[in-house]
Amino acid sequence: MRCAELLDCRSLEPGSVIDVETTSRHYRIECLGGNSIRISGHPQYCPTPVVAELEGSVTGEGTLEEGVIEPGMRLALLIAKHYPMTT
Numbered sequence: 001m002r003c004a005e006l007l008d009c010r011s012l013e014p015g016s017v018i019d020v021e022t023t024s025r026h027y028r029i030e031c032l033g034g035n036s037i038r039i040s041g042h043p044q045y046c047p048t049p050v051v052a053e054l055e056g057s058v059t060g061e062g063t064l065e066e067g068v069i070e071p072g073m074r075l076a077l078l079i080a081k082h083y084p085m086t087t
Contacts, residue, residue: 005070005071006057006065006068006069006070006071007068007069007070008067008068009029009031009035009037009054009067009068009069010034010035010067012031013031014031014032014033015030015031016030016031017029017030017031018030018031018069020041020069020075020087022074022075022087025041025042025087026041027039027040027041027042027046027075027087028040028041028049029054029069030049032051035053035054035055035056035066035067036051036052036053036054037051037052037053037054037077038050038051038052039052039077039079042085042087045079045083045085046079050079050080051079051080052077052078052079052080052085053077053078053081054067054069054075054076054077055067055076055077055078055084056068056075056076057069057070057073057074057075057076058073058074058075058076058086059073060073064076074086074087075087
């Protein structure tokens, strides 16, 4: 199923799973509550599921839309509370 709208992960039940396709990767995101997630899909940063914080989506102008996943935008994550990552 494709989503044409934004998704606020903070409103999902813990244990909810989201599959996210970017132009170069496929990510699996499990919501843990709030903006805490478990993510996998990047060969270097998260080849197996790791705990992270979903910061939100970054617009083309660099503005952060907090806590949401929105088609056409980059995801901003904080992996293991130390490593910022943008898809």
